Amino acid sequence: MPLYEYKCQGCGHQFEALILPQSPAAACPACSSDSLERLVSSFAVNSESGRAASTASARKHNLELNSKQDPDKPRVQIDHRHQH
Secondary structure, rough: EEEEEEEOOOOOOEEEEEOOOOOOOOOOOOOOOEEEEEEEOOOOOOHHHHHHHHHHHHHHHHHHHHHOOOOOOOOOOOOOOOOO
């Protein structure tokens, strides 16, 4: 689905809009102006190595938090492993 980012030339408000072929022209939700600049959007890239690095970082952070936690109030992490 084409989701575009815009910046209003009138008030400077930035927003996203879903634009379909039958959709009316986009307008600023803050001031209703139709004087808009379409911004260049970034996109997400997902890879096995990136996912592994992110998971490892999250686990390390969780271990650090658990080591600082009061032993009388343990923090439990549920580890969900997804097989795709």
